[in-house]
Amino acid sequence: MPNEPLLFLSHSGVDAAVEVARAQQKIAARCRELGIPKRFAPTLKLHWIHKGYDNQVKCRQQELRGMAKSRIEAIEQKAITEIEMSCLQAQTELAVAGLTSEAARGFLERLPGIETLMPKLSYSEVAGEAEPPVIEQLLSPNALRQRRYRERKALRSVTPNVTPDDDDDDPYDDEPAA
Numbered sequence: 456m457p458n459e460p461l462l463f464l465s466h467s468g469v470d471a472a473v474e475v476a477r478a479q480q481k482i483a484a485r486c487r488e489l490g491i492p493k494r495f496a497p498t499l500k501l502h503w504i505h506k507g508y509d510n511q512v513k514c515r516q517q518e519l520r521g522m523a524k525s526r527i528e529a530i531e532q533k534a535i536t537e538i539e540m541s542c543l544q545a546q547t548e549l550a551v552a553g554l555t556s557e558a559a560r561g562f563l564e565r566l567p568g569i570e571t572l573m574p575k576l577s578y579s580e581v582a583g584e585a586e587p588p589v590i591e592q593l594l595s596p597n598a599l600r601q602r603r604y605r606e607r608k609a610l611r612s613v614t615p616n617v618t619p620d621d622d623d624d625d626p627y628d629d630e631p632a633a
Contacts, residue, residue, distance in 0.1 A: 475501045543569075 486496040
């Protein structure tokens with residue numbers, strides 16, 4: 456039965472409503488004991504939220520959808536690459552089977568492999584090292600400005616009358632020159 460989990464949850468909601476009603480009665484009794492008028496007494500309510508909190512927020516939904524699409528694209532690209540590699544391997548095996556001379560087979564064996572011709576690349580090899588790290592720059596657009604500020608602050612604590620030359624060209628610098 457496809458709606459079985461929802462049926463369970465709806466029964467749980469009824470059970471919870473009964474418990475809330477009992478708690479509300481206890482609150483009302485205690486308020487009467489303390490002399491708190493009914494209109495000023497606290498209340499307890501039950502709200503059923505059929506979606507998780509994160510899914511209620513439209514922005515979060517769009518973010519999750521974008522992340523899911525990116526992940527699916529990455530999975531598809533990986534599958535395409537694996538299929539192409541297996542096709543290349545099959546074509547190579549067919550070509551080797553069709554070779555009749557030892558010279559031709561020797562030539563094929565001497566050819567460098569695909570791993571040699573196109574090694575796997577890492578991001579740091581392509582982009583190089585960055586200071587601050589690229590991920591920090593992406594997460595915090597002000598990372599470079601913050602780093603320069605910390606460096607100037609450290610420099611001032613060591614030598615209070617020395618100011619780096621690049622202080623004047625920072626339009627976002629709120630720090631007065633020393």
